[in-house]
Amino acid sequence: MMLAEATLARLREHMADSPFDALVLGVPENVGYATGYRSVAGDIFSSHRMAAVVTADDVAVAAPAADAGAISEHPVRLEAYGRFFFEGPDGSHPAVSAADQHPDFGSALRAACSSVSGIVGVDGAVLPGSDAASALPDPDRVADAGAWMARVRSVKLPGEVELLGAAAHLAEKGIEAAIDGAAPGATERDLARIVASTMTNGGGMPRFVVVTSGERSALSDSRATERMLRPGDLVRLDVGCTVDGYWSDVGRTAVVGAPDRLQNDRYAAILAGEEAQLEVFRAGVTGGHLFDVAVAAVEAGGIKPYRRHHCGHGIGSSVYEPPSVAPAGADHVLAAGMVLCLETPYYEIGWGGMMVEDTLVVTTDGYDLLTHIDRGMRVIPA
């Protein structure tokens, strides 16, 4: 079975046990879950609007006419808006008849909702108040399904785990290659290029390649620059790519030459934080508990107070998704099949930053790691 069929089937199983008779989904990752369709244009135009309407026996998509060709490969009913011309002898082909079918997104969505009845669950991208509101039924029949969709998506199917594993593997392979290729005089950009090329060579799409060094390693999400590596530098790598729309997010830290005492001690503290999480990680544990365990271990290691807003997050077709390993995740209970990133970064302006971040699948009695490279502080020969 294709992954898209499996995710749609999973979605309908959950719908059967939910208050929702229909779903109207505008968040691109939710559209992808319901249909398998991920828009190329949606990746590059912030104004791109699309929605999937799911009932027990119908899937309709409201999308720009320019998407009609690509959508025609998916088993969905298309309601297109705007102008884009596909020619063809067969006027009944959904792409050939897409141009000017509807004048705007709201009209297309109204047509896509034609078979909808009962209670309609909608996500944040189509919540009343937006231009889609007029396409929806009366407000008393509309309910927020955003958090519900996130919960459905949080437990991954085997095909999803496979893609997340492939993406994680390319990220860690990129980190290994960059550290192997690093030397004093190499620039942050040189290392970032190695990471990104490792990802593309393996069929991944680089999404963020944060390689920062020296004092810049403290800056969290920053672009790689022409700064050259020098002995004593911390080098922090925090990178991710997508494989067929599924993300990775992996982090490691290196030092140029032998680490000094403070670098060693602090890295030992943050590594102890992640390892403490691994010790208790299993189905049934909450994100809030994992957070507390991480903070306590980092503080016991000597970084005190260790102030973080989170120490991990779910990952899937979006890079951050529930469950949250944070105080806000106190009621996020881990379930078998969820995939999470665990991380314990530390950023000190004027000194530097370090991190370690891994990806793992929740199992009944523990976890399966999707990242396999050495978690220790790496040394780049000076």
Add this chain to the structure above:
Amino acid sequence: MMLAEATLARLREHMADSPFDALVLGVPENVGYATGYRSVAGDIFSSHRMAAVVTADDVAVAAPAADAGAISEHPVRLEAYGRFFFEGPDGSHPAVSAADQHPDFGSALRAACSSVSGIVGVDGAVLPGSDAASALPDPDRVADAGAWMARVRSVKLPGEVELLGAAAHLAEKGIEAAIDGAAPGATERDLARIVASTMTNGGGMPRFVVVTSGERSALSDSRATERMLRPGDLVRLDVGCTVDGYWSDVGRTAVVGAPDRLQNDRYAAILAGEEAQLEVFRAGVTGGHLFDVAVAAVEAGGIKPYRRHHCGHGIGSSVYEPPSVAPAGADHVLAAGMVLCLETPYYEIGWGGMMVEDTLVVTTDGYDLLTHIDRGMRVIPA
């Protein structure tokens, strides 16, 4: 002078001749133009909110606290919202004091607007109606500056042309490498991987890599699949990357083995369309005229009617920007320093698709091409 200083200076020159005493800009590309800051998180989280407030003598940025480290490298006043911890001995450092500075984007924006007086120009991302509205002055002092900003950005500075040229070069190099590496039995994904790796090896970030073959070449923006190339196939490549935030968008068509008569004739028609545009391309011409010229030439070549919504577009720190080479661009007058993509694609469901797309800088008496590879139909040996 750094590019960011040059774009800010250019923006202030235009402000001096405008009705605007201040600008409040929330579109990421506009923030980048005013500050040089492009958020890593903004690239990957659709919920990311940020705005730059520009007056004659101040630039302030309202942004998430997580961006504070990276923003601290830019000469702007930061008003941060939300929770993210940077440690450091110097509590006056903007990143160290960023956590919980403001509870939400609106509050941060209100503080960033503290020095604003007179008429305030805002772009679409902060237009009244959004959660930013309460931070803005009275509605009668607020004016839409979205189209004005697009016009300011449309004439590129030399540093911008350089980045656009680098991005275009990596895209065309990727296309060349993919065609060189193609053979019957290779998959669309194999070719897409070559394109993306060529981009990353050269320091670019792949953004879209559309490689479609056979009947799939008609599908416009579609993902590359495991479909294998066969003799007689059309192979359509439409690819782009960014270099320091500046985009490319280049297209070419190949055929596996000798093209047949229809493939040859139709390609000759679309190529004649782009070449007719090149013949009249210079400062003073309108986008609408370029569109008409392209359509007439393609139709004279035998594809009639040739129905398109556009035959080109401006390109810069966004992939589509004014001027528009379309009926809607009737009043978009080309000016020296603008950078455009010209394209004449043709999509026929059941047969295939073909395109040619190039990038060029407007000059007083013509153009400077940023793409240099052969525009003819390419042949992949069968």
